[in-house]
Structures are given as structure tokens and as C-alpha cells.
Amino acid sequence: MFERFTRDARSVVVDAQQVARELRSPTIDSRHLVVALAQGPGPVATALRAVGADPDDVAASARRDLAAGDPLDGAALAAVGVDVDRVRQQADQVFGPGSLDRAGRRTARRGGHHAFAKDARKALELSLREAVRLHEKSIGRRHLLLGVLRADCPGGRVLQSALHDAGTDVPTLRDTVEQVRA
Secondary structure, eight states, X not given: OGGGBOHHHHHHHHHHHHHHHHTTOSEEOHHHHHHHHHHSSSHHHHHHHHTTOOHHHHHHHHHHHHHTOOSSOHHHHHHTTOOHHHHHHHXXXXXXXXXXXXXXXXXXXXXXXXXXOHHHHHHHHHHHHHHHHTTOSSBOHHHHHHHHHHSOSHHHHHHHHHHHXXXXXXXXXXXXXXXXXX
């Protein structure tokens, strides 16, 4: 399938891998793809702007959602008398800002390959189907976005929320991105 990706679509995959490294994520999921799509040039950013959504806000929302994957269940710990915010604050004072978050994340090999999570693989598969549906031979950025929107995945939910905040919706973005060529 990757042989059908345009140079721009391949750069999305590379950028998503870089986002996963930056955030110390063990895999690339659909939210990493959303960050790479929103931050990059081309039809996705154009379509997002056309429907009233700021691509930078969409990328920031996906990054926040990735960072919020806090393995500590504050409510469960509070039930046994542990104040997670206080523990986090003390860890930051002793070991530096973000130390508790860094300690709780698994990481892939340094500079190594990050595997795609199941939801990202599904979004990539659906991007091929979107290209076929649109009678196009190659898979570009807009097909990747359409694949994420079509998949039931965290990246799609981030997009849906960002679009709602911008006063629009997924069908409007789908229609717009299908019309944008670039």
C-alpha cells in the first residue's frame, strides 16, 4: 500500500513518527497522524481553514489528547488517600518538571522505528479505500485525513471535537477536503 503514497503522504507518516518520538509514545496512533496532517502544508490545512478550524489548534488538541493519556487514575488513588496532584507536584520539585509523566511512559528504541497502533493501521487502510472511492491512483494527504475521519479512532474523535469547537462538523470537513486539490 505504501507504494501508492505520494511524497506528501509519506512525509505525514515520517512527521507522525517524529511526533511519537517527541511525546515518547511507544507507537504511532491516529492522533499522531492528525498532528502531522494539521501541521503540514496542503489540502488538509486548507480544508480545515475553509471550515473555520485552525490547523494549529487541531494539532494542539491532538497533542493534548496524547499527553492526557495519564496512566495514573486520580479518582482511584484518591479513594485510598493518595492525592495525585500533590505527588506530581513533589516529583516535579525533586526531579524536574514533567518527571512523573516521563517515568510513566514506555518508549520505543531511541531513534528506532515506531510501529503503527491498530487504529492508525485502520486509518491508513481506509485512506486507500478513500482514494479508490474518489477514482484516484495515489494516496495523498487528503486521503489520509478522510481515512482518519472514516475510522472509529482517537484521531477522528479529536478532529470531531475540534470541529465542534470551531462550529462545524465532520461531514462538512469531508465535503470540503474532497473538493480541495493540492
